[in-house]
Amino acid sequence: MEIKKINEQENTLEIKNLVIHYISDEEVVKAVNGVNIIIKAGKTLGLVGETGAGKTTTALSILNLVPEPQGKILSGEVLLEGRSVLSMSEHELEVMRGDKVAMIFQDPMTSLNPVHTVGHQIAESIEIHRKVSKHQALKQAKEMLELVGIPSERSNEYPYQFSGGMKQRVDIAIALACSPDLLIADEPTTALDVTIQAQVLKLINELRQTYHMSMLMITHDLGIVAEVCDEVSIAYAGRIIEHGTLEDIFDHMRHPYTKGLFGALPDIGVRRSELMPIKGLMPDPTNLPSGCPFHPRCDYVMEVCPQSLPENKWLSETHCVECHLYKDTNESML
Amino acid sequence: MSNVLLEVKDLKKYYKVPKGMLHAVDGVSFNLEKGETLGIVGESGCGKTTIGRAILRLVEPTSGSVIFDGVDILKLNKQEMRHMRRNMQLIFQDPFSSLNPRKTITQTIEEPIILANMIPDPDKRFMRVMELMDTVGLAERLVNTYPHELDGGRRQRIGIARALAMNPKFIICDEPVSALDVSIQAQILNLMKKIQREMGLTYIFITHNLAVVSHFSDDIVVMYLGRLIEKAPSETLFANPLHPYTQALLSAIPVPRIHNRPERLLLRGEITSPINPEPICRFANRCNYAMPICSKEEPGLIEAEPNHFVACHLVGRGNGCSFS
Ligand SMILES: Nc1ncnc2c1ncn2[C@@H]1O[C@H](COP(=O)(O)OP(=O)(O)OP(=O)(O)O)[C@@H](O)[C@H]1O
Ligand SMILES: Nc1ncnc2c1ncn2[C@@H]1O[C@H](COP(=O)(O)OP(=O)(O)OP(=O)(O)O)[C@@H](O)[C@H]1O
Ligand code: SF4
Numbered sequence: 001m002e003i004k005k006i007n008e009q010e011n012t013l014e015i016k017n018l019v020i021h022y023i024s025d026e027e028v029v030k031a032v033n034g035v036n037i038i039i040k041a042g043k044t045l046g047l048v049g050e051t052g053a054g055k056t057t058t059a060l061s062i063l064n065l066v067p068e069p070q071g072k073i074l075s076g077e078v079l080l081e082g083r084s085v086l087s088m089s090e091h092e093l094e095v096m097r098g099d100k101v102a103m104i105f106q107d108p109m110t111s112l113n114p115v116h117t118v119g120h121q122i123a124e125s126i127e128i129h130r131k132v133s134k135h136q137a138l139k140q141a142k143e144m145l146e147l148v149g150i151p152s153e154r155s156n157e158y159p160y161q162f163s164g165g166m167k168q169r170v171d172i173a174i175a176l177a178c179s180p181d182l183l184i185a186d187e188p189t190t191a192l193d194v195t196i197q198a199q200v201l202k203l204i205n206e207l208r209q210t211y212h213m214s215m216l217m218i219t220h221d222l223g224i225v226a227e228v229c230d231e232v233s234i235a236y237a238g239r240i241i242e243h244g245t246l247e248d249i250f251d252h253m254r255h256p257y258t259k260g261l262f263g264a265l266p267d268i269g270v271r272r273s274e275l276m277p278i279k280g281l282m283p284d285p286t287n288l289p290s291g292c293p294f295h296p297r298c299d300y301v302m303e304v305c306p307q308s309l310p311e312n313k314w315l316s317e318t319h320c321v322e323c324h325l326y327k328d329t330n331e332s333m334l
Numbered sequence: 335m336s337n338v339l340l341e342v343k344d345l346k347k348y349y350k351v352p353k354g355m356l357h358a359v360d361g362v363s364f365n366l367e368k369g370e371t372l373g374i375v376g377e378s379g380c381g382k383t384t385i386g387r388a389i390l391r392l393v394e395p396t397s398g399s400v401i402f403d404g405v406d407i408l409k410l411n412k413q414e415m416r417h418m419r420r421n422m423q424l425i426f427q428d429p430f431s432s433l434n435p436r437k438t439i440t441q442t443i444e445e446p447i448i449l450a451n452m453i454p455d456p457d458k459r460f461m462r463v464m465e466l467m468d469t470v471g472l473a474e475r476l477v478n479t480y481p482h483e484l485d486g487g488r489r490q491r492i493g494i495a496r497a498l499a500m501n502p503k504f505i506i507c508d509e510p511v512s513a514l515d516v517s518i519q520a521q522i523l524n525l526m527k528k529i530q531r532e533m534g535l536t537y538i539f540i541t542h543n544l545a546v547v548s549h550f551s552d553d554i555v556v557m558y559l560g561r562l563i564e565k566a567p568s569e570t571l572f573a574n575p576l577h578p579y580t581q582a583l584l585s586a587i588p589v590p591r592i593h594n595r596p597e598r599l600l601l602r603g604e605i606t607s608p609i610n611p612e613p614i615c616r617f618a619n620r621c622n623y624a625m626p627i628c629s630k631e632e633p634g635l636i637e638a639e640p641n642h643f644v645a646c647h648l649v650g651r652g653n654g655c656s657f658s
């Protein structure tokens with residue numbers, strides 16, 4: 001999918017035609033198959049899709065951290081504030097990570113240092129990135145701990161004294177403390193309880209505004225998207241099959257898969273209503289369907305669908321879709 | 335009253351841990367009628383799984399009683415319990431770790447049938463397995479596959495087929511769809527509803543996902559740190575939650591719509607420790623409405639309106655509810 005060129009300067013992140021495969025002796029996993037993403041300065045993009053859709057792989061490319069040697073970036077560009085990440089030197093990457101881009105990892109790699117207290121580790125990050133005094137930094141670190149749902153008296157404890165979920169929250173606090181230009185949050189709240197999740201999302205929203213942060217929010221939860229995102233890209237089998245503003249996607253969703261996702265959600269407080277699941281399973285990335293990757297599950301499948309990959313079509317200034325049902329206007333055959 | 339299938343009375347499960355006594359489940363009571371579904375919700379560690387396992391006596395309750403179909407099952411001996419358990423099955427959260435990786439689908443599903451010596455004839459038993467696979471929507475060609483060859487949705491279908499193998503009356507579903515993608519989750523939820531309708535099953539449905547529980551349940555129990563803090567018919571609970579924790583829980587769910595978004599009621603702080611809890615309201619340290627009495631006395635469960643029970647000092651102090 002091609003995204004229209006706006007003023008390049010306004011974009012914090014631009015990913016163009018990215019293709020990433022995991023190649024081993026036995027198989028080729030086609031994880032990312034031509035992804036285009038734009039995140040405008042100060043905006044939050046939600047990247048939504050089910051397991052295996054290629055969300056994490058796409059995100060890792062922004063930090064040039066796609067796992068080697070299997071992970072191969074076969075083509076495409078990743079531009080961070082106009083500069084190509086994929087051609088940065090190791091030194092430039094070091095500087096960029098943490099300062100310009102911070103990532104909350106889906107599986108926290110427990111980047112925490114076992115010999116320092118958690119409060120110390122958050123404060124250190126605040127001191128470096130927000131340029132405040134040590135004293136101020138410690139105070140802010142305690143506030144951050146409270147905000148991620150950990151009593152501030154526990155700031156003097158060491159990582160081994162924390163549960164997995166608490167360590168993840170410390171990871172979140174450290175990433176936020178960097179006040180990066182771009183925050184990549186890969187399913188940051190899935191392990192948290194909803195009341196704690198609500199606290200963390202509020203914290204993320206506040207910091208985003210205060211520090212004019214751009215954000216890539218990876219999630220499969222459309223509720224979280226509605227809460228924090230400005231725009232949404234829906235990923236399926238390593239492609240962005242629909243993209244638009246919140247209104248475009250929530251009120252005028254067009255792709256049969258996007259419609260299916262919404263239909264499959266139980267409504268809160270509504271009982272006995274039959275859900276409308278999408279039939280079938282996510283495709284096998286080592287053996288993707290021909291043509292439109294959604295065609296084996298699609299209720300609207302037509303003769304052309306297995307034959308050719310639908311092109312990206314713009315339905316409005318902000319809304320585009322990859323599906324043979326749509327033409328380059330607002331009209332559709334649905 | 336004759337329609338009650340399960341009666342849980344003052345059920346407790348304490349664990350001895352180095353720092354003291356961990357009150358995993360602390361005096362929980364409820365009834366469940368035949369063919370109905372009871373949802374149990376609450377945050378991680380509040381005791382949902384422990385309740386389920388204690389009802390089935392997969393862990394021995396510390397005290398209380400569990401009356402199933404008129405029988406106090408905590409009084410049964412091992413053999414009687416084994417017999418009783420045919421009627422009561424469990425579906426696990428993690429469809430992967432709950433299946434034996436060295437057994438094929440067929441072997442997994444027929445195992446309980448063999449153990450109970452229900453269908454001695456191998457051909458007839460195989461027919462039964464095929465019938466069960468058909469019920470849960472597993473294709474015949476999968477008979478000889480192993481769990482690792484299957485996706486999460488199909489693995490959960492095996493778990494369901496295995497639970498159905500003994501023709502149970504009652505199934506406890508412990509987070510049966512939490513590990514699944516939404517599109518697969520919806521397939522499994524629809525399947526579980528269909529089976530319930532066709533076989534007249536009674537369910538306890540444990541989850542932390544309130545959308546799922548509201549879709550599924552007749553009554554809902556909300557737990558907090560081992561205590562039952564609110565219980566009501568599903569519609570009532572969502573329309574008129576009385577406990578401040580239930581209110582916060584409901585308002586914390588991210589709703590997938592962009593108009594008419596509900597106001598957020600945010601909490602602060604951590605869940606307190608379940609070890610040696612003091613006899614006070616266990617939610618007091620996070621509660622936006624806490625009063626002095628909340629840190630002095632534990633609120634009892636009262637019926638605030640018909641069939642709507644709540645344990646909170648704000649409710650039922652003479653003048654009913656002090657908030658709506
Ligand atoms: N290091 C790796 N080696 C081989 N295959 C990989 C590797 N990492 C990911 N994959 C595969 O690439 C595909 C895309 O994975 P990715 O982690 O990007 O998906 P995702 O959208 O983040 O999924 P999830 O929602 O489960 O996190 C999957 O099929 C996955 O199994
Ligand atoms: N065998 C055990 N020994 C000691 N403590 C235990 C044991 N099993 C559970 N607990 C404790 O009992 C409490 C309740 O645990 P339980 O697994 O029932 O919670 P849960 O509500 O199912 O949580 P989750 O949503 O995370 O599954 C927790 O504090 C847990 O740490
Ligand atoms: S292109 Fe065809 S198969 Fe693909 S989503 Fe559109 S209608 Fe369905």
Ligand SMILES: [Mg+2]
Nearest residue numbers: 055056057106
């Ligand atoms: Mg991922």
Ligand SMILES: [Mg+2]
Nearest residue numbers: 382383384508
């Ligand atoms: Mg549990």
